[in-house]
Amino acid sequence: MAGETKRYYVHGDLHESDPDVYYCAACDMFFDKAHFRTYHVEANLDLYRSDSRFLSYAISGGKYHRPDDPENLFA
Numbered sequence: 001m002a003g004e005t006k007r008y009y010v011h012g013d014l015h016e017s018d019p020d021v022y023y024c025a026a027c028d029m030f031f032d033k034a035h036f037r038t039y040h041v042e043a044n045l046d047l048y049r050s051d052s053r054f055l056s057y058a059i060s061g062g063k064y065h066r067p068d069d070p071e072n073l074f075a
């Protein structure tokens with residue numbers, strides 16, 4: 001549909017329609033909280049910061065949107 005944008009997720013963002021899973025940028029998939037305590041533990045904050053830096057560029061292109069105050073494990 002023209003004009004529609006896709007939700008942009010950064011590492012650790014809660015899924016919009018599934019309150020039990022969070023986005024993992026390293027895996028490019030959604031997982032429960034236990035995943036983030038088991039995998040990428042050392043890199044979680046760096047992955048979040050890296051995604052956050054790219055965020056304004058991704059949204060400015062008009063293809064993506066992001067809620068004003070999304071729940072995130074690392075924010």
